[in-house]
Amino acid sequence: MSQLIKKIPLAPIHLVVLLLTLYFVMYRLSVLSGLILVGLLALLWVHQGKKVCCQILSILACFFLFFGFQCVKATLDEAAAPTEVSSLAVKPDSIQVNGDSLSFRAISSGHLYIVFYQLKSQEEQVYFKNLSSLIRLEVEATVSEPEGLRNFNGFDYRDYLRTQGIYRTVKVQQIRKIRQHFSWNPLDWLSLVRRKALVYIKEHFPSPMRYYMIGLLFGDLDKEFDQMSDLYSSLGIIHLFALSGMQVGFFVDKFRYLFLSLGMQKEHVDWLQVPFSFIYAGLTGFSVSVNRSLLQKMFANMGITKLDNIACTIVLSFLVMPHFLLTAGGVLSFAYAFLLTVFDFEDLGHYKQILVESLAISVGILPLLIYYFYSFQPLSILLTVFFSFLFDVVLLPGLSLVFLVSPLAKLTQVNFLFVWLESCIQWLAGLGLKPWIFGKPSAVCLLVLLVVLLLLHDLYQKPKWCIALISLAALLFFIIKHPVENEVTVVDVGQGDSIFLRDMRGRTVLIDVGGRLRVTPKEKWQEKESQSNAERTLIPYLHSRGVSKIDVLVLTHAHADHMGDLLEVAREIDIGSIYISEGSTISKELMEMLQTIKTPPHLVKVGDTIPICDGFLRVLYPYGKGDGGNNDSVVLYGELLQTRFLFTGDLEDGELELIKRYPRLSVDVLKAGHHGSRGSSYPEFLDVISPRIALISAGKHNRYQHPHQEALQRFQERQIQVFRTDEQGAIRFRGWKKWKIETVK
Template sequence: MSLWIKRSPIPVIQLAMLFLSGYFMVYRFSTVTGILFLFLLFRLFQQYRKKALKVLPIILIFLAIFSGHHYKTKLDEQNMPTEIFKLDLIPDSIQINGDSLSFQAKSGGRKFQVFHKLSSQEEQAYFQELDELVEVTVETDISKEDGPRNFNGFDYGDYLRTKEIYEIVQVSTIVDIQVRPSWNPMDWLLLGRRKALLHIAATFPTPMRHYMTGLLFGDLDSDFEEMEDIYSNLGIIHLFALSGMQVGFFIDKLRYLLLRLGMKRETVDKIQIPFSVIYAAMTGLSVSVVRSLVQKILGNMGLRGLDNMALTLAVCYLLMPHFLLSAGGQLSFAYAFLLSVFDFEKLIGFQKILIESLAISLGILPLLIFYFYSFQPLSILLTFAFSIIFDVVLLPLLSLLFLLSPFVAISQVNFLFDWLEKVIIWIADHSAFPLVFGKPNTIVLLVLFVFLALIYDFFHKKKLVLGLSFLVLSLLFITKQPLTNEVTMVDVGQGDSILLRDWAGKTILIDVGGRIDFDSKEKWQSRKTAANATRTLIPYLKSQGIGRIDQLVLTHTDADHIGDMEVLSQYIQIGEVLVSPGSLTDSGFVRRLKVMNVKVKVVQAGDQLSIMNSQLHVLYPFETGDGGNNDSIVLYGKLLNKHFLFTGDLEAEGEQRLVEAYPHLPVDVYKAGHHGSKGSSSEAFLDHIQADLALVSAGQNNRFKHPHQETLDRFEEREMTSLRTDQQGAIRFKGWKKWRLETVK
């Protein structure tokens, strides 16, 4: 293999980069990816001329493979089955959260993501303890994922497609469950993983078992969600991503053991291949694990550095066609590529680990902010410190305890994990907010990588490095602060949240959304749910480069407007909170404000908020109310070329008071009160403001049936255009002197 690589007419890493650009041209076609592929192809033939012709068949073969698989993918997506009666459950994919069951399954050669609401505690217990291969007979509804509902929002359907899943199956009734036979070795390996996870859950206490399942088997269940968020905020959640650390540990220990037993090196190399397949399956076929295993196997064949990296890419193309369409796959290969490029051989000990961590953190920064929008500088030191703890202490310890557990369960060391989590929480409580950069577009992302590569290549030319560094910082600044104005109604489900930002970076946020839960459930039915803001509002703010809200206006005390305010303050800095006098009559709301530890300012009619070189006028309330719907803070102002009116949950009674107090109130864009309920947007009020556009913030298929048809009819009778988050997703106005309207859908 290494001899073939050496005889290649052109460096294989250049071929790999060409394949990489061709991959994204086929799977994520855009003008940028097309131009990039053609440019690299042109450069290849310009540099190597006739030699490049020798590798042209290989280039065409890989392009044919990509195109063929992509075509098949499109066919699979289009040919959605109309009905499914039987599902072969994939055992290690079972997830249970209260009365919610989810798993992946196969039927008719296709793979599905399945959801089911459990009907009893007995049914819940059955699936919690299930350790057999089963076929489930079901009654179902089949659908496709709706896609993101906010700009730059997480695309769950796209995530499923990376796993070659194109439909979601909602099971209404489980008719029958039968144990199914299987001669597929992969089925039994995945069942073995399921049995191992169940064994750990039954044998070891928390939090110890979370670290065991996470570091040994790549599984973090919902019980670990709170700590997972803390690790993520500190920028070290990647310590749980199975990768080179675990692969190196297990492969090296296996090789050492077999060699000590007297086996020949050639025999050990052969044994490593089936062991790698078993280990990959036991870790859930993680992209990073497969990549690391392939690199290890090729390394045993004499391939090192960039040659190893290039062939690893080619092998993974064939094993997992969608592997580079996920954030995890891209980050895993980016880390591996940087390790192949950087030369730290002259460094030793802790100095090597620290410099390596710093260089890789900066090298991977563009991709990190492209997917996660922020960077925690402290993560460089934390990665250095905790990678030693995880690699040197936890991984060997947990491996030994797991191997001994069938004979003797040793759980007395659980205090070490309690202590570790207390340290992590203390660090999180005393660390600064991450640096929020926003999401760069594809062109900026590529340019950032080019500039960082040039900085590495010309590191000793200080003036050039200084100039390139300035350009990098300029691109990051433009990404964080795009120098435009915006008014965005974020889709937070059944609730309200509206962002206003001007070109200078001043931000006002009106409400934060939140969840109203009316269900009285038994304990076994209760689900652990993340706050709406962590999936909707906060990612959007960060993707726009917003790490601070100057003024947070909480219109009134309903949960769907203020429910996530504490969660927001944990992720985004808040300058001050603006509330009505009536809101402070709610003692529970006052306690929550104190927990946030943020400056609170009371506003009422006559006050003004500055933004976009203009003013938002507080029109209402006039006096101290009760913090309810008709005590909502109402804001009005001319922003660029349009008059906006934001009414919170104001209903007909409050609207009538506005009509009486403000006889002249021209409005272009009206944020409909109370999510478009029939008790708001009264005829008299709509006739008074004569708005052109009504914005309705309502959850998709919400239980209140908002917006009400009567309200929509009133809009239509007055020739008012209405836009709704339940139909259009997030709604955004952007512009410099006049507005441009955008919607997600």
Template sequence: MVFVLIKVPLIFLAYLTVLLYFCIFSNNIIIGCIFLLSLGIALWRKFYVFFPLLLIFGIYFYLFNAYHSQKMALPEVAFHQITPRIDTLQVNGDLLSFRGRVHDRNYQVYATLQSKKEQTFFKNLAQNCRISFTGNLEKPAAQRNFEGFDEQKYYSNQNIYRQIKIRQINAVKLTHNFNIWLLRRKGIVWAQSHFPRPMSSYMTGLLFGYLGKDFSQMTTIYSALGIIHLFALSGMQVNFFVEVLRKILLKIGIRLEFIPFFKFLFSIFYAILTGFSLSVLRALFQKNIPAKGLDNMAITTLGLLLVYPGFLLDKGGQLTLLYAFTISMLQQFSFTKSNIREALFKTFALNLIAFPLLIFDFFSFQPLSIILTIGFGLIFDKIMLPLLLITFLLSLTGLSVNLNVLFLLLEKMMRHLYQWFSYTPVFGKPSLIGLLGLFLTAGLLVDALRKKKLRFFCAFSLLLILFFVKHPVAPTITMIDVGQGDSILLQDRWNQETVLIDTGGRLTLPQPKWKKAHFSTNADNTLIPYLKAEGISTLDHLILTHTDADHVGDFLTLARTIKIRDVWVSPGELKVPTFVHQLKRAQLPIHIVKSGDKLPIFNGHLEILSKGYTHKGDNDDSIVTYGDFFNKKFLFTGDLEQEGELKLLKAYPRLKVDVLKVGHHGSKTSSNPYFIRQIDPQLALISVGKKNRYGHPNQETLATLKKAQIKILRTDQVGAVQLIYHHRKWQVKTVR
């Protein structure tokens, strides 16, 4: 079985169409070359009918892409009323979010609720309405970090080009019109109000494809164990409901030839009921197409691209299509005479083929997920889904069945597993060439599993590619965009040595219980994905410059996800009780710094110039580090202020630097003009949050830097900043 030699014209047409799709949407020269080579094969095989079809698809994709660009460039139009798509309503503490529609345009909406009464109203709202508000209209945030989440791209793929930040809800007018979204909302609210947690969360997740923010902790656990996809409604659920429908129709006397028509109507209903989940759409397409095997897969792919052109721009769409394609391929072949061995082999092969795309999208892979998916997949699909459906239907008749103890036991088990396997193996993000190489070697390895010599060659090739993915060749220094905070990564070639200076974090203030929202930390969205993309599963050293939350607030989150060999702190930081409590909880080796301490990295050392001046763990107690790396001098100052800067100069009167990480986010209390003149940097890096409440960086500081003719790079303007040592010189790269 060699995948590339199977000659199925229809699947080859789907393959060419997908290549054309990515040529248009990614504008990548490598994909373009593969597409042209594949076109040549089609011409050689005399598949002439493909060419007019590809032309039609190409025009369609081009127009869709142009439509995206046009919508993003449209001028903002002021309005003060919006109609929510009621099934997207989410209440998270005092935060309200939903998707709405005005003048045939879709918007993502956020609001802060003003009272517990208002919170209760929206939690239980199961009626269409129109909301009058006062607020701001703006574009979603662009990508902030290398390989980071691009909110703008994510929403545009769903035909959303603006978001609304509501300052005040002025009125809510209830309407009595009915639509299918309302039916989904009523089902969700019914489950949430008639069943206890966590049972209600599993019910809304498995029946309606909806997981609320109150399930966020368990979402993290299921994600770390690699089985969050169990909540992604797909083929198993579709097969279950379609089979139930078929049996009911036959019981009530519907003739067999009419059943496909009813299945089609049910498919539309179920797709809407589950919020147009991509995996459900794919499964329903496959279920309603009469063709079999790879022909079914090909028609499904082409149909999805016509009906939902943004399908393959979404990670979920890519994964569900890859899984379905691989299953279709594996069904064509029988590998062993034992049913158990056959099932195990196909499970292994499926995960091996999916592995390259999983690490391309998520940078890590939990091997345990293969076993957990088999075990918990059966529990979810064969036991929980029928039980929850029956329980939900019984509740509509007034009969209440409480199965919450089963879900409490399940979650207890999952938490224990998470404690044992909290660190997920990290592989890094492959380049496009690396991704294609991994797909090729994974496919050949599946094909060669019964051929010993070829098997070892393919396995070695796969591991070799993974080694280069996980161990970048070029040394880099990256100022990660963590918003209003600091986090700087020093990464030696081959990941020989890694040093992180600060973790970023956000200040949290005490709030009434009803206002407390379930948030992922800032590090979960910025720092940790970047470290994983770079193949970093272990940090050699973490330097925490001082105790402000925007520098150390995400320390514990980082420690739970990435292994840390030791933490460097100043003596003054150990006088701050809350910080000491964090260190104790982390249970990591601690090194108390002193001036002159050195960490070997690059071609030199990162040296501690100051262990702090106030002994209080505050701004002027920041640990200051310096390094002369490949003939460029770097100075990292934490939140050092002007008094500390002058003390630093007094201790090191001949200090000169090429690259300065500006102290205290460019505040007017830092960057003393005399200090700047004396150290004479060429490049100033400022880590600062966009539109932050402190007004950083201060205009006086910017004027000081500009007067000294220093180039300024700010994370609020250009996103993350990376300095790469390549061809014997440092090169600067920014996200935007």
């Protein structure tokens, strides 16, 4: 292998840079990657000459054909995915039971699906929780396309499933028959063994000990662990559960030590390590981080180290898992590996080396972290050092030993250590040290940041260069957090309302926070862990725009779909002032939430103003104390960048009162009342205000059938352009002096 590397006319890591740009050109159709590729080839021609350039082009051509084949295959597979399913072969280690919700991956007619089913009884729940055999289900089900992107910078579930080779989701209405089956596929055997291990741990070990055991040994985090998982995420150390590096090294080193100590030759152990790596990868779910670490280990056995090692690992990864760089986990795993390879602080003392290395890696990975997660927890620099030692040196070997001896003795007495550990995590999270919210950089900004940090690594001994590069990096981070533009965004929060406004000065206003009715399950077994709408939609969007504080929050009225997620938003984002109508104080639920977040509300009056953009929002309604319902909605009107906006909450009959009080009210953009229901957007109201554009916030396939056809007909008759979140996702107005309208779809 070393001889083959020497024959390459270019350093392997430089060749990989070219392949990476080609990869993103092919898989993401990226113009930026195309320009970079052309620029790199031009530099190669200038510095290495025509002969070397032609040799490299021949290698790139081979990968171009391979990447092209993969793209065409994915397109054909997606087009050929059946629209009907009656039989499903379940992947047992993918089974997830969350209250009365069941999900798993399954194969039907050679196609892979993600399957959802609502459990009908507690007996069904227990059966699937304890299932540890290969089964085939005969079902009545509907097949549909996965949900795509709903908000700017949001999570694209459809795109994620495509990287897994899944192009359709299945919703099972009824399971007709369950039968066991046998498979000759080794992947199914590994899936079954992994499932048996997971069920065994859940049956024989107490919580929270079992969550750490299945997480560190088998790469699976149970739904019941979601609450603690969120705390680890808030502290920036959830990556410790991503099996790689130390964990893989631990098991591979023990495997090699065992056979070498038995007298087996190193060459034979190297070959034995290949099937062992395949089995271990299968038992941990074939995650990208595990596969990457195993490949690096195998190349290290061949004497390939440092940058050559990471380069060879990337090239082989292109072949064995082509979509590995299309997910955040894959990119971050290889980025961490690259930084660990590049940084060399061996001349420092042991403890100083650990701290400096941790700081350097945290800074080096920062652009990618904020690109995917928009934030950074500075406390994670110190916590990673301590908890990495705890997880890799103490918990991993300890839990491995406990698991291996469990058939003879269940050492569950050590569970108190995990209880204590979780108490410490809860205490740390309770200190209120929130992560720094940066926002999501553009692709160009991300690239420049990465180049700046790489140059900083090479030139850190030159003070003038250091100052210049650090200043440039600081400027880029500032621009990411404080984009110099105005915006009005109707966030897609499902069946609810939430509208975000920000101006060039950085002033922010949020109108409503969305939410949903919380339905108490009939029986305890049906209870499940779930995220609020805001945690999936509004909060990620605000963080992606660098928002860590809302100056003014207006809750138009006291219905759950407008104010239900207040606590979740207040937990993640600081709120300056909260404006509510006097009638909303009748709502016991709202007042309890306001007491919890300790923010006294401002009771709005007609004529109150909120400065934003180049003007202000004025309160037009309600005139007196109402009941906190739809017709008690706070109505806001403002001329922003020469465009007149009217935000009406869930106003219905109140529209007629509004035009009586303001008979000359002129509007350019109307946020339609009550999600476009039949009882809003009265013809008389529309005739008076004469809007050009109507914005409707409604959930896709909502049970209320909003927006109603009658309301849409009224808009059409008056040639009012309609934008709908249920069809187009989030709607955004942005610009400096003039608005540009954009939608997600």
